[in-house]
Amino acid sequence: MADGSWYDADIDHVIISEEQIREKIDELAKQVSADHADAKDGILLVCVLKGAVMFMADFARALGRHGPSTEMEFMAVSSYGQGTTSSGVVRILKDLDRDITDRHVLVVEDIVDSGLTLSWLMKYLESRSPASVEVVALFRKPDAVKVQVPVKYVGFDIPSEFVVGYGLDFAERYREMPYVGVLKPEVYARS
Numbered sequence: 001m002a003d004g005s006w007y008d009a010d011i012d013h014v015i016i017s018e019e020q021i022r023e024k025i026d027e028l029a030k031q032v033s034a035d036h037a038d039a040k041d042g043i044l045l046v047c048v049l050k051g052a053v054m055f056m057a058d059f060a061r062a063l064g065r066h067g068p069s070t071e072m073e074f075m076a077v078s079s080y081g082q083g084t085t086s087s088g089v090v091r092i093l094k095d096l097d098r099d100i101t102d103r104h105v106l107v108v109e110d111i112v113d114s115g116l117t118l119s120w121l122m123k124y125l126e127s128r129s130p131a132s133v134e135v136v137a138l139f140r141k142p143d144a145v146k147v148q149v150p151v152k153y154v155g156f157d158i159p160s161e162f163v164v165g166y167g168l169d170f171a172e173r174y175r176e177m178p179y180v181g182v183l184k185p186e187v188y189a190r191s
């Protein structure tokens, strides 16, 4: 948790600790591994940049310990801009580099909030004829239950507050934090 790093002073309260994240990722990897034991071509992990980058790195390594094999792809989409509320507009900033036809795709998402980004992404990926598309999301906010997006694997259900850390940012900062927390109000006031 708090370890005397510069960002600790900006955090109002911690939501999920580094240790909780580590344990949960191993648990998720074991579940995904058990469910895909027969996947001959392995799993194609699609990381949604930038927020899911830490999760992708740790999850892929955890899955590596359990199998099956994985390959990694990266997409970047934008739905929030520089602020903390959804713009409702999803833009592709970086597309897939390869064909996903007949592949078992697992979307690696940081957080599902309104579900807008994910439902758009699922439709986009399904239009490219994969064998399957599933989602693993490390965090889910309460509003996500209102949308019909099937998130098969969920790490943590968290309150409907804007959180930073472990890949999640505010104005591109705080991604390097190993834990997830809520910023002090004055941080928003001074930006």
Ligand code: XMP
Pocket: 048, 051, 079, 080, 086, 109, 110, 111, 112, 113, 114, 115, 116, 117, 118, 161, 162, 163, 164, 168, 169, 170
């Ligand atoms: P929707 O509302 O489309 O949002 O499900 C998904 C994307 O929005 C970003 N997001 C957040 N980013 N702290 C962040 O740093 C948050 O609390 C938060 N909530 C949503 C994130 O990029 C996610 O993929």
